[in-house]
Amino acid sequence: MAELLGTLTATVITLAIFSRVWRSNAAFRAAQYLLLGTLAGYVAAITLKTVLLPGFALPQTSDPLAWIPWFIPLLLIALLALRFSGTIAIRSVGLLPLGLLLGSGGALVLAGALRGTLIPQLLAPLTMSYLPLASSTADTLTVVVATLTSIAVLVYFQQRSQTDNTRSSLFLSIIGKYGFWALMIAFGALLATTAGARITLFIDRIQYLIHIWSQLLSGGS
């Protein structure tokens, strides 16, 4: 019985979501709100269970140093609660944990972005580190075309940002036009990959429904 109810629920909600293709209707909205509400409730439950409750648990030790990692978060929470005060001076004290959180998080993210993304990506074309030494002609040609296309796109952006009516030379105009079409092809490729991903999701969903109904109708064998 439970299996039948589960199968029916999955089918009805799936069809309700798909009905949006016809037009926006009450069934679609109900399924949408159900999904969002369930997701929000689950996230709240997981956060409470895995983050908050373990954090409030008292340390099972008499070592006073072990109580510091327990005490400091509570102190920060208490300071943050001062943000609800009506007095500006007291409210300002509540900015301390926010500053600590944003400052430390921002520093980590900035350092990671510099070390992990910006510097390696900037150095790669200079050192040609992504160009295999024993590469084939096709690989070398790919690298050259990619570099020239990047330059052409930058030329196109530079031409677009010009506010005066100065006309670029014919050579730069051609380069800019090539950069424009390269950009359009890139956007098309991005859209195609997203469309392919959505096709996969659609097929998976239909496959799942077919599978559970065939299992149900065949008696679970």
Add this chain to the structure above:
Amino acid sequence: MITCSNCGHENADEAKICERCAQPLDANTLPPPRLLAQIQGLIPPEPIISTGQLSGNVDLSAIGVREKAAEPEVDALLVAGAAVIASQIAEPESEVVEPAPWLESDQRVAAPPPLPPHVRHKEPAKEQPSRLPLVLALLALLLVIAGLRYPLAGDVAAPRRPSVETAYTYIEILPERPQILLAWDYEPTTQGEMQLFALPILQHLYQKGARIANVSLRPTGPAVAAAAMAQFNLLRPPGIQSIPPRPVDFGFIPGDAVALRSLSVATVADSNLSAMNARTLGFGPDDTVESFDLIIEFSAETATSQEWVEQIATRLDIPVIMVASGAVAPVLRPYEQTNQIAALMSGYGDALAYERLLHIQGPATSQHTAQTLLHLLLIGVVCIALIRSVFR
């Protein structure tokens, strides 16, 4: 030619008033002084109060004319001008507009006849929504069902994918009973796309006897990990003799970049990993995440994937394989090209290629016909739309 004494303009002999400044050319036919002053702009014209009467019965006092001008031409001009002004003020938005009196009869535009009483003014019809999306959706549904129900016969060929082969090789050369960290950073809504990779990768890992630990930066990560494990146990692919050992769960670790940074430096003793789970993984209390042999990250979000690269892959000497959704893969491709990550897999094609390397008939193989038919439908729709736009 008569020269105007006011402005010096040359007028025709028979003209009574100047064409340029409307000054009378003959002193004997001067209009009243008040009107003369108004025409000359010396005094503002009096406010025009319309009596609502049109041509023939215009109250010339509305424009300050106390008495008729002596000359009939001037009088006619004043009457006509007053008529036009009065009609515009009385009924500025009248549908029936009287033609200007000074226009010749053949220049006048006939006013449209009034609508007969039986003709109603209809409101514009509401635009009906197009049924084309519904038709296309139904056609896509039929093609998917047909493709899943009647797959193409014969072996499915998959093109060579260097990144897939690299990922396969990294797993294949793992030592006996390797320790693997799996990061599940996608939402249930993208589960259909990510499980195409998750199931064959799990099969490959369990064939190597791997000891797996699950972690996630998303609250829904543990749920999608459990769903993938349940699906794997349900399918029980050939080659897996028994139910694999339950993976160790780090669970949901909040904080994104901060959480990853602490994960990279914290020891097992500092983490939330229990002693029993640490023993299951084969870790001692001083081991860190660097003790893992391989990290595989399943991600459908750009920011999360970048954080794994920036905080883990570039800091630790552990190979990291990224499995990303189609929308995220273009952003991660530069990391693969600069060897910051070991391999990047995404999309249906890579999933199919991985199953071909494993020589299994997984979910990607079962969807092959349906994928082909839907892609052909999409190409057809795009081509038809392009042709219509070109020839319109």
